[in-house]
Structures are given as structure tokens and as C-alpha cells.
Amino acid sequence: MNDVISESQRPRGLAIFHIDTPLLLGLLALMGFGLVVLYSASGQSQAMMQAQLIRLGLAFAVMVVFAQISPLTYKRWGLPVFLLGLLMLVAVLLFGEIGKGAQRWLNLGFVRFQPSELMKLAVPLAIAWFISNHNLPPKLWRLLLGFVMCVIPTLLIAKQPDLGTALLIATSGIMVLFLAGMSWRLIVFIGALVSAFLPVMWFFVMHDYQKRRVLTFLNPETDPLGAGYHIIQSKIAIGSGGLQGKGWLQGTQSQLEFLPERHTDFIFSVLSEEFGLVGVVLLVSLYLFIVARCMLIATRAQDNFSKLVAGSLTMTFFVYVFVNIGMVSGLLPVVGVPLPLVSFGGTSMVTLLAAFGILMSIATHKRILASS
């Protein structure tokens, strides 16, 4: 106890501004690399670079603001925000605006808003609050309630339909339960249950376009000009990059637009093509560093709420990365998940950095929590 206090009594460097320096450096390095790739992937578009820089700046500001807010405040507001988010998700299904074939936007008159983004933060905060009110590991009924808190928003978002976000939100909720010490027997049981539920999903829940994506994933070469085109072209881009890549701005698959969505979901393929395996290893190292640093923050956190929130947000960030890379390299079906902090645009950028803001808050507010 004394160790912790004495350590945190002497905040070093940027910690006085509630900024975690290693995490900051990791994020900056990743964004820098991301901008270099985006310049090429956007076809050297000045306009796109400008838009991305503005968005990054805004997201960064959000991160700094979120870092200043005490974990106590997050704990206090977790449930109300969660409930508000649920209401808005229902509202989206009833009155939402349609974009790209899915109903995701809520028009609040002055701003168009994606409630699912809010839920990316609210779900882990609320479930962590609920679980951490009592000793760990949680009792079964508590776990089940936590599970329900996670399943409701997931289904509402999957219904929009937005499979990618639903997947991320499910991850964030389940990760809280897993890190809270949910028993392995239960994990295996739920795993079995989900497997049994999959055929039901296929026939009654999934939309045609989602089924098509899965089929295409299983065998992309059967439909090289249709649905399989994206995956085939992406794999060609990655494979032809080789060990060292074709060179920055020299990727023929991306520059000649054989690669679809090259500046958004498929930006990893551009990187792989132009920077080769060397670039891929560099990128994966940056992600691994960020995940490792965040996991360290989680284990060092003082209270269970902070630990669970930090761990869940970290794992969700990882799932982002894994699903995107897995998708563009043919390991996973095509699910619309951007490569975090590298892909162009999206509200997701702000949400992501807000999550890192919460992580920094947890990393730097130890003293206050400990003394409370």
C-alpha cells in the first residue's frame, strides 16, 4: 500500500496532465505510420489527409479530456449512460436514418449521432460497475444479468444491421465477465451453447448480405468478380508485397484501384503491399506494444471497476485489430471493421481515443482512488 502511494505521490512527466507517456508514444507512432499509409491509400489526396488530421486532432482532444475525468465519475455514470444508450438504440431502429444500407444514425436535430458508438464505452462501464459492486468472482446470477446487459445492445445493433460493431460490443461485455473470473466450466458451457445457436442465427437472424459474406469467406474463388472480388484482390495485394513491399506509393493493386475500399477497411492491404512483411511486423509490434501497455495499466489499477474497464477496453481494441487484419487477409469473413487509428474516417476514431482517455485516467488517478 505504501509503495503504491509513494510511487504515485511523485507523478513523473506527463502524468500530472493524466497522460500515460508510453501509451501516448505508442499511439502517436501508430497514427504517424497510419498517416503515411493513408497518404498512399487515398491516392495522395490532400483533402482526405486534411480531414483525417482534423479528425485525429479532435479525437486526441477527446482523449485528453477523458483522461482528466476520474474513474469514480465513470463508475457513477456508467449505468445512466448505458440506459440512455439503450433508449437511443431502440430509437434508431424506430426512427433512424439509413446510410450504406444500414440503419445506424440518429438525427438529434443539430447533430447526426451513432448510438452504437456510445455503447462501445457504456457497455463495459455499466457491466464493470454492476460486477465490481461485489466480490470477485461474481455469483452465477450476477454473471447472467451481466450477460443480459451485454446481449441486449448487441442484438439491437446486429439488427441495424451492423455486424462489426455488434461483435465489438459483445466482446467488450464478455471480456468484463471473463476478466472478473467467470468460471471455466461456464465458459465451456456458453461456448457449446453459442455453437448450438449458430445454425439458428444462420436461418433466422442473419441478413442475406451477411450470409453472402460468410459464404464468400469460405470460398472466395467461386465468385471472383462478385462478392469474392474484395478478398481475392486484397490477398493479391498482400501476397505481391512480398518481404520488403513494392515501395511507398508504388503498390499497383492499391494505386490502380484493384483494391476496393483501399483507404478504409482494406488499408492494411495497402500497407502490406507497399511495405511488405517488414511493414506488417512493424505494425503488429506497435499494436502489441499498445495492448501490452494497456494490459499493464489494467493489472496495476487499484480497484476492480478500473481493472475490468481497462482490461475490457484493451481486449476490444485488440479484437478491432484482429478482425480487420483477419478479414483482409482471408482468415475471417468480411465484417465492416476498420483498422483502428489507421483507416480513414469514422466516428469510431473518436470512440477509440475516448477509450484510451479512460485508460489514461485509470493509469493516472491511482492516488485519489487509493485514498478514498
Added chain:
Amino acid sequence: MRRQREAIQDHAAEAQLFKRRALVAFSLVVLLFVIILFNMYHLQVRSYHEYQTRSEGNRIKVVPVAPNRGLIYDRNGILLAENTPVHSLEIIPEQVADLTKTLAELAELIEITPEQQQSFLQDVQRQRRFNSIALKEQLTEQEVAILAVNQHRFPGVTLEARLSRTYPFGDLFTHSIGYIGRINSNDLQRLREQELAANYAASRDIGKIGLERYYELLLHGTVGYQEVEVNNRGRVIRTLRSDPAISGKDLILSLDVGLQLTAQQALEGLRGAVVALDPRTGAILAFYSNPGYDPNLFVHGISSANYNALLNSFDRPLINRVTQGIYPPASTIKPHMALIGLDQGIITPSSRIWDPGYYQLPNYSRRFRNWRRHGQGWVNVYGAIIQSNDTYFYDMAVRLGIDTISDSMKQFGFGQRTGIDIHEESAAIMPSRGWKRARFNQPWFPGDTVSLGIGQSYWTTTPLQLATSTAILVNRGDSVVPTLLQGTRFQGEFEAKSYQRQPAVRIQDPHHWQVILDAMEQTVNTREGTAFRAFQGTSYSSGGKTGTAQIVSIAQDAKYDADALQEQHRDNAMYVGYAPAVDPTIVVAIVVENTGGGGSTAAPVARQLFDYYFSAGVNQ
């Protein structure tokens, strides 16, 4: 305190639990990252070559480049067939927001027929959206100017310039040079069979008739290739490598524009053919069939209305009269006949017969009439040729017999193709017993032989055959192959064509050649000669033979009355001639259809050609 201690113990246990779970989660992270990297290694290192190849296949396309077709010149270097830029209005559908609106707006600027619109819209359905599709071809200069000024209003609408074949002299050379046209399925089939299809990968046109067809291989050139980088829509981004096309060879013809024009003027308003060649080599100096037609109509595809007009015209302009016109040779072959008679000993230079104005076969009542109804009295070979005595040649033909005539005349090239360098040639007919049996399943009658003596009956020739057979006379037995091509030029290097000259007719007494040539010279030079009037007062000497071919047989004792006959049944006028009389350098054959006497209509055409030939110094 106990509670607190318990709480602290719980706290420690909870921290341990979380640590374990965090470690499991992080291990999962590391494991999944390893799987990603392993997959990347598999894609980027182990399968690198496969994906590298597919990537190149995506972006690199090989585009064939059409060679420029060789040009065609006359003997003096005057351009007869050239490649000129023509503009067409093309649209890239992908780049046009509203096709219907654009079409309507374009139609306000220039005339666009409903057919053009319809065929354009059909093409739009068939082709890929980024392909440029022609809306209107062969724009006039005014249309090009209007469109150029308004082009900013029409994104996706372009003016394309392409080289197109043009024949500046129009109908003057149609039957010799011919024309090119779009490659059709038959052409493609032929090219595939000859394994030339690859060389035509970028070509739109191919020689259809005439020299354009005959010398297609020389004119076309060799296809080039461009390796280009394309984007995902197939649009060319840049050229990576190119293997330039090799232009076709230029053709230099022995034809002379001035002589052609002379022929055209001389045949103005008439149907007929003129051919002039150098008897020493076979080089053709003039080759003209009247009426002609404009070959430029065919280059871009002739309209069916225009084509039907040509096809159904009474004047039959599509027929190449020089090589496909089939005419009874009439009296133009009397010199040849006389030579055979001399060689066979049937006649001598001084032997005579009595001409009462007709010839009668023994035991037959039918009278074969001389054109001079009251006869010429005593006549020898000179008089028979000079005045074109029919009776003399009736008699001689009967005494020679069909077999000798047929065999000997074949040596002069009758009934066979001359081998001229165009494909449109007829062999015409040199009749024989066997031919008549095969053709009509009838025996050869003596009466058939009688008319053969004056080049009638079943005997037909082309004007070109008349010219080449006359060349054999002036060459004293040597034949030449008539040739339009004098040489080729490739990258500034001229390569002359070699001419073939070889013995065709051998006779026992070479003096007999002179007898015939003297008689032909006197046909022109003596007052009684049938061609005397036409050649009065020339500055050069010449020889020749007139002919007047009967198209319908006239009843016994009836008089030929041109006015009473339908136009196409009137006599054909013919003339064969050469100049100068000694060591001739030009031989001509003239046919004028349905105009009457050879001396009065055909010989003057020859006169005009000779006059021009010598005054302009064509062959020097």
C-alpha cells in the same frame, strides 16, 4: 478490523484472479498475433510468386498497335492511295451522366441520323462502359470545328482522329487499285487459315479488291505491341514497353495518271475499257474501265442504297471491263490468224483469194458475209488485214481447222488468265471441240469454224488478253506478264519488281512476223486502212487493227441498222495498236461497247492515248 482484514485478503485474491485472467487474455492476444504473422508469412513469402504473378496479370495488358498501311503512287510519284486523318465523334458511356440528354444536345449541334443513334445505343449495350463508342464517323471539317468549340459542355464526349484510306482520284483507279474495307467474318476466317490473324489484331481494314487485295501482305505491315498498365476499370494509365508497328511497303505502280485521265476523257459517256502496256516488260501504263465508281464509298462501309444503285445500274460500273469484260475479239485477232495461216503454209505473203462479198461452205447454202457487201475482188494477206476482209479469214479458218486455231490461239494467251496482279480476272473462252462438247454437249460444226476466222462464234476475250496477245506479235513471239506494280518502297529503299518475258509462240519462218507487223502498220498508214482516218497526221508511226464485234447475229441478207437495234445489241468497237511502228514501247487495247465501228470509235481513243504518251514522254 477483521472485516477490513478479510476485505484486504479478498482484495489480494481478487487482484491475483484478475492478474491470471489478464495473463490468459494477453496470451490469447499474443497467440492470435502470431497466427496473423504466420498467415502473412504464408501470403507474402511462401506464396509470393503466385500473388506477384496475379498482381502483374491484373495491371499489365498487351495492346496491339495497327501498322500504317503502305501508300500507293503512280509511276511519277503521284499519290493514288493515302492515309488521311478522319475524325469521329465518340462517347465513353461511363463518363456521361445522362446519355439521352447528351445525345439530344449533340443532335442540336450536328446532324445525327436515327440510324446512327440506334447503332450507337446498340453498341453501348454490347461494350464495356469505359470503352469509347463511335456515334458518328467521318465528320466534316465544319462539324469538327463546332464540336471542338462545344467540347467543354460534354464530358465523356471525344473527337477521335484515325487514319483512314482515301483515294484522291476517286473513280479513276477503282478497277486497278480497288479499295479496302472493314475486316468481315470471311476475311477473318481466311486470315486464321493463313495464320495471319495475329498480325491483324489491331487492324480494322483489309484489301477487298484490286491491288489493295492482291498486295495486302506488302501493304499491311507488321502489327506492333504496347505493354500498358491499366487500372481496375481497364483504363490505360501508362505505357510500360512498346514494340512499334512496322508500316507496310509503299507500292509504285507503272500506271500514269495523265494517261489514265486521257482514257477517262476519251471514254466519257461511254461504256468501255482501255488498257495500255509496255510490250517489252508487261508494265501496264493505263488501265481504265468506264464507268467507274468512287472507291471511297466502300472504305467506311457503303450504304445499301448506294450499293444497290451501283449493282443495278445499266452501265454495270462494278464490272472491271479490262479483265472481266468478256467480248468477242472480232477482227482484232485477224493478224494472229494470218500469222498462224502463214506458219501453217495455208497462205503465203503473196497468195490471193477471190472475194465475192461472202463465203460459202461447200454443200451449205448459208452465206457468211464480208462486211463490205459487194466484196474486195482479189485479196492477199496484206489487203485482208488492212481492209479487214472477212471472206479471206473465213476461208483461212476453214482451211486451218478448229484444232489448229484453238491450239495456236492458246499460245497467244487466249482462253487463259494473263496473270495480272489483281485477282479479278476472267480467262474468257477460246473454244475447241472438247470445250463445246463439255459446254453444250454438241459436236463442233464446220460453220462454227467459219465465224471463228473473224473472231466471232463462241470466242471471247478480255481487253487485257487482246493487249497481251498483241504484245506477243510486236515481241515476235515473246510474251510478257501484264503487271501494275513497278516496285515497292520501304523506309526509303526502292525495290524494283522483276518482269518476266518468255517465248510463247514459235514459228518456222521469223520473217512472217514482219509480214504481219507491216500489214498492221499499213492499216494505219494507207488510205484504204481501216484505222487510217483515226491516225492521220501523227508525229509518230504506229500499227494496229480495228474490230467491230457483232453482238446479235443479223439475218441473212438483212442490213445492220444501228438505230433499229436496242442499245445493248449494237456492235462493240474494238482496237488493238502499238507505237512506234519499229521497236514499239506501248501496246493498247480498246473496247467501246455498243457504239459501232472500231475504226470510227475505238481507234480514236487509241490515238488520244498515243498522242498523250508521246507528247508527255510517259515511258522515258
